[in-house]
Amino acid sequence: MDLERIEKTLRSLNEFGYSDRGMNRIAYSDEEQAALRYLIKLMEEEGLDVHIDPIGNVIARREGKQPHLPAVACGSHIDTVYDGGQYDGTVGVIAGLEVIRLLNEKGITTAHPIELIIFACEESARFGVATIGSKAMTGLVTKAELARLSDHNAMSFFEALEVQGLGFKDIREVVRDKRELKAFYELHVEQGIVLEHEQKQIGVVSGIAAPTRFEIKVIGQAAHSGATPMWLRKDAFAGATELVLAVEESARLEALNGTVATIGSARVFPNAMNVVPGKVVLQVDIRGIFKASKDKVVRELKKSIKMVENKRDLKIECTELSDELPVKLKKNIVQSIKKTCENLELAYLEMPSGAGHDAMNMAQLYPTGMIFVPSQGGVSHNKDEFTSIEDIATGVKVLKKELLQQAQIVEGEQIENEISN
Ligand SMILES: [Zn+2]
Incomplete structure (x- = not known):
């Protein structure tokens, strides 16, 4: 050598x-x-x-x-x-x-x-x-x-x-x-x-590993941050953070299979300090070498979406951007x-x-x-x-x-x- x-x-x-x-x-x-x-x-x-x-x-x-x-x-x-x-x-x-x-x-x-x-x-x-x-x-x-x-x-x-x-x-x-x-x-x-x-x-x-990617639109109701009481809010950002943590948790449970999941992009609308966020767009990247393990994280993500929708009265749209083997x-x-x-x-x-x-x-x-x-x-x-x-x-x-x-x-x-x- x-x-x-x-x-x-x-x-x-x-x-x-x-x-x-x-x-x-x-x-x-x-x-x-x-x-x-x-x-x-x-x-x-x-x-x-x-x-x-x-x-x-x-x-x-x-x-x-x-x-x-x-x-x-x-x-x-x-x-x-x-x-x-x-x-x-x-x-x-x-x-x-x-x-x-x-x-x-x-x-x-x-x-x-x-x-x-x-x-x-x-x-x-x-x-x-x-x-x-x-x-x-x-x-x-x-x-x-x-x-x-x-x-x-x-x-x-x-x-x-x-x-x-x-x-x-x-x-x-x-x-x-x-x-x-x-x-x-x-x-x-x-x-x-x-x-x-x-x-x-x-x-x-x-x-x-190959990525499976989603774009998730969390739609709530933009409102005045001072005039809207907590119990009347539909805060899209607060809902989105629940998804972020849920995705992290489900990928952690798949750590032994080497699957990883990341929400590395979040856009908050209107993105102002004094407005309750009316919409958030997230991008999710899930990767792994075992399809079954990746699929599990995807299923958990979809479950969390339903849960957050119901709990917070939000509308959440999930679009698959790519799904590679x-x-x-x-x-x-x-x-x-x-x-x-x-x-x-x-x-x-x-x-x-x-x-x-x-x-x-x-x-x-x-x-x-x-x-x-x-x-x-x-x-x-x-x-x-x-x-x-x-x-x-x-x-x-x-x-x-x-x-x-x-x-x-x-x-x-x-x-x-x-x-x-
Ligand atoms: Zn290279």
């Missing part, structure tokens, strides 16, 4: 789009495309065969002894949110590159080809939709859906592709076949505080990563991923694994995002073992060594 090399590559990559406020390597921006060119140069120096698909996914291939076998792939993204961090996504790409470099150094040949993929437009920052590159690759988005997207400057998604010379015409040019990959792995920073809190080096992701990662891959951690004597934790990742789309077509490394203080999507090079190197070790197990070593000086530890 070459810590210095990992650090140097990460630093060089993060010169693209760097500012004091954070990283701005927005999808399909000049900074992002320049960073990709830099990485492509590094990948070609390692002898990889690099292909850019028409939506901007970069697929770099290290040929196997038996090229007709399905490839074993790993990858992540290098685009950032506005004023983002240096580790989200980049760590997975740099880790994949480090694995390739190590294999080359040791003269290891594998039976299956190995691929390193840099997914296009993972962050929703520019077009409001996340993981577009991997959605396209796995056939989870249509051209018509992409045609509706535009950025803050009213530039359409397709125009943005065109500006960068990507000649996208049809989604079929991007979709890959189920038989092309044997397995896919994504190494990523946790973006949460669990690993640090539990003092673990590796998170073995068991599933990727959580993704469970393949059991045998989860087991395999855990075993690899045990063999390497690493402290690991099996855990859900609360955030979405390219891996959740890849999991629809390919056996998929996700490896988390700790995020200092759980900070993410922010310039203070930090993961130590040592922690990244630990992730590289796990990723390398997994890729080699899947790709099968056929030649190389340290075959026995590689397989045994």
